[in-house]
Amino acid sequence: MPRSRLAVLCAALATLTVLFTPVAPVAHAAVPPPPAGWSLVWADDFTGPAGALPDAGNWIIDTGHSYPGGPANWGTGEIQNYTADPANVSLDGSGNLRITPIGGGRSWTSARIETRRADFKPADGRILRIEGRIQMPNVTGDAALGYWPAFWALGSPFRGNYWNWPGIGEFDVMENVNGLNSVWGVLHCGVAPGGPCNEFSGLGASRTCPGASCQSAFHTYRFEWDRSVTPNQLRWSVDGQQFHSVSQAQMDATTWANMTGHAGYFLLLNVAMGGAFPDGVAGFATPTAATVSGRPMVVDYVGVWQSGGPTQPGGVDARSTIQAESRQAQSGTFNEPTTDTGGGQNVGGIGNGDWLRFDGVNFGSVPAAQFRARVASGAAAGVSGLVQVRLGSPTAPPIGDFALASTGGWQSWRTVPANITPVAGTHTVYLTFSSGQPADFVNVNWFTFSTN
Ligand SMILES: [Ca+2]
Ligand SMILES: [Ca+2]
Incomplete structure (x- = not known):
């Protein structure tokens, strides 16, 4: 549940005039092979027939306005009703997943999916890399007000509890609101409000997408959890360019342990409509009458890799x-x-x-x-x-x-x-x-x- 954050930075970004040259995005790329010395943990390339739901073996489709017994409006004030309708969530037949908000006024549907696996965590001494190749909804300006796409991860103890956020940890690999040419990377932890992660803002940073805008092209959004260095480190990058990091040394040992000592994380993909983050950036309630329907977030792949492993044949x-x-x-x-x-x-x-x-x-x-x-x-x-x-x-x-x-x-x-x-x-x-x-x-x- 990404929250409102970085109000000053957001206000500055909201007033930026963004210039870019549209570039035709590559529609489909294979899940990258592991770098030398790394191994694949899990991936979904979203291959399948157009109109099919994402692989039920990999994904849970969240529906409605909350988890059963969980916070209303998914804890963020977002207004849409999540569905399992292929109009809101389906493969496009060209190797991509599309999550598409549909509606108008204050009545919207959209989709949110999360991995069945909830054990994404680096082994002792290793680095875990979580990466997605994503084109944000291709909409900007007033037509984009309220759009809130996200690729993120929640600590496994959240599943079935729903009231232990943010202590269990949240890694926002990619977030964006209102069609701005910017990616936000955020860590949520500790207690809210306040605490070592400065809730409800979290510890975040943002930057424009390299080259073509976040909305007009695919970009690769990456998060790394590094247990190979002391103190441990969390890192965010877009297209290989790091724009945010958080060190274990920035917080007390108990907060870090509560965030990292459990079984691991599950991954989420969703496009919310309205809520605290887009409202806070806009300075008024979103979506508005100007918000257009039907612009999907397009996800080419999601993959998880880990460093380490044998360094020689037979090793x-x-x-x-x-x-x-x-x-x-x-x-x-x-x-x-x-x-x-x-x-x-x-x-x-x-x-x-x-x-x-x-x-x-x-x-x-x-x-x-x-x-x-x-x-x-x-x-x-x-x-x-x-x-x-x-x-x-x-x-x-x-x-x-x-x-x-x-x-x-x-x-x-x-x-x-x-x-x-x-x-x-x-x-x-x-x-x-x-x-x-x-x-x-x-x-x-x-x-x-x-x-x-
Ligand atoms: Ca793909
Ligand atoms: Ca044996």
Whole structure:
């Protein structure tokens, strides 16, 4: 629920005379492949027949004037009735989604959709990129009064609660009102009114679209949540040009944790009509009798990517779940089926002097200081040993270890943590096993590393 904001800036922008050369927008582009070292998390290219609703496997269509039991008028004062009518929301048959407000006076319909997935969040030490290629409704001046297109994200705890905004967090990747040639990027957090995000305005910035106007052409709107730097950072850009950022250091730890510590975010696309933001910028109630019907927001694709992953063939992300049986080399062990959650195999037959080798384990630029392994043991009473992590050689000094005795059975699994000497970059990792007695003492299903 984007809110009114940045009144001074808005007033200045509202009086700008905008000059631009119309450029025929490219109608359709494929979802970009991941940059080198990145991976695709999720995307929708909006491919399908003209008139079809967006893929129900990806999207929930919100209808009416509020969530069930949620704030009236979606919490923003917007006046439209959202529908699931293809006239308001449908594919165009050329690889785009169209969200189209229809109406006049104070009676309007439009559409709002949100992703079923609500877990968009960067892994520890990684960057999450949320991006959409969008042409705003192609309408300006008095005819555009009240148009409020948006591409944004809400923290997953909002779904089903509807009264915990803004603590759960809101990232406005792209917002625009009244047909102005400007994109707003805004963070909402903390408490309202006031708080560390200066609600109800939020922490925002805006700029004109590069080249052709926001209304006359597609532009690429991007938000990044960067957990690879300390302090963490949020960044907004249009066509690759950054225009806003917020640092973790700008707010207290509790506010940041409430905004980022949950399961992640879901994404929304909508075109509202009227409400606090367009009214505040216009200085009067919108829409008006001059507002025209039927100008769609056109969305070519929405995609989510994450940085990290293997940096060499056969390598692996240190922060992923690394299966023990995927080792490139070993000594003294065997693979066997496991009944642990997720199935697959574990490594068994592990005793003193055995080892497993993993090539190209990428820890990234932020050092990992924690090791966790999924282990089980059916060793006899009094039998125990050490699970050790070493870099580069099975005889290098261990960077961390933990001791294990019987867990109650060779398929009785538990996840055991250990501190390690912080490590960054890409390494060959050895798990080595040490015991003062000859009997096997541990099975390993998987392991992983994290910052702390
Ligand atoms: Ca497309
Ligand atoms: Ca396994």
